[in-house]
Amino acid sequence: MTVLQCTGLQAGYAKSAPCVRGLDLTVDAGEILALVGPNGAGKTTLLSTLAGLLPRLGGTVAVESDPLASGRPRDAVRAGLVLVPDDRALFRRLSTEQNLRLAIRGRGNRRAGVDRALQYFPALESRLRVAAGQLSGGEQQMLAIARALLQQPKILLIDELSMGLAPVVVESILPVLRQVAETDRTAVVLVEQHVRLALEIADRAIVLVHGEIALTDTGAALAADIGRVERAYLGVGASAGA
Structure with a gap:
């Protein structure tokens, strides 16, 4: 069951120069989706927009097929979208x-x-x-x-899980996210700079570059061929398809 759907999403701080452009995205219940990409790719901007902290510049967001109002964080929480920001708040x-x-x-x-x-x-x-x-x-x-x-989120958004943490600490947290996804059927969208850690837990991963999807595949497939991810970061020979 699809719990989060974005269509033609435009996100950023100025309509003339969006950080995220025309993004189409779906996330299923119980799925862990990793968003990786170079600094400035638009990952944090995307999560902030989904959580209502930033108004959308265009496109639509729906939770379980119900349209989500733009720029209203309380509405996002009521709909089941909960954000853990990079500063933990x-x-x-x-x-x-x-x-x-x-x-x-x-x-x-x-x-x-x-x-x-x-x-x-x-x-x-x-x-x-x-x-x-x-x-x-x-x-x-x-x-x-x-x-x-x-x-009790339907969709848990986590920005930079590993920021400032030793890998061993992150590895102790990752099984909890897997448990939440499998037991509670919570969808998890994880922004992470440590690509290998993200792919270790992700059912599916997206490489975001310059606000657009440069590559997407299962976490296992990308972990087995990390060179594809590196090339996508560089914009070399990347394909958006699996």
């Missing part, structure tokens, strides 16, 4: 538990919600009373993802 002076409880507000029992978050990331249990700003980078990323998951 935590309330740094509040404790880990308080950050989690804020995400649960209006969504049922808060204690049960915190317990559910700890099932995703047991390492946070001993850090519940610690201010978010005092957590390690890996713990902050776990908290940001746990907080997003407590909003």
